[in-house]
Amino acid sequence: MLDHVCLLKFAPTTTTEQKDKLIAMCLDLRNTIHGIIDYQANYIFNSEDDYGFEIGITVRFESKEALANYTVHPDHQAVLAYLGEINLVDKTVCDFELV
Numbered sequence: 001m002l003d004h005v006c007l008l009k010f011a012p013t014t015t016t017e018q019k020d021k022l023i024a025m026c027l028d029l030r031n032t033i034h035g036i037i038d039y040q041a042n043y044i045f046n047s048e049d050d051y052g053f054e055i056g057i058t059v060r061f062e063s064k065e066a067l068a069n070y071t072v073h074p075d076h077q078a079v080l081a082y083l084g085e086i087n088l089v090d091k092t093v094c095d096f097e098l099v
Helices: 016-029 064-072 072-086
Strands: 002-010 036-043 055-061 088-097
Touching: 002 064, 016 036, 016 072, 016 088, 055 064, 055 072, 055 088
Parallel strands: none
Antiparallel strands: 002 055, 002 088, 036 055
16 A cells, blocks of 8 residues: 655635635545545645645555556546646645555
8 A cells, every 4th residue: 555645835816716626626536546545635724834735635545556547547637637727836745655
């Protein structure tokens, strides 16, 4: 198993409604992409550092192959396209295997 973690930051012009739609789109992926064990997405409510990230996403996958499938899946690609539409300005992404 492995975890995929994303932190997202948006332009000041990005609305709460757009961010809410993004979260809903992300959560829908857990029902459409094979190999996802768990998918969580929501607003970040506290942070020790002030980097301005607003939304956190964690995805647990069965395997590296499941992550590779997720990366190119059309539903995930639609989420990435939407991020461009709503002015994503920065992101941090990391993947790690669970022990």
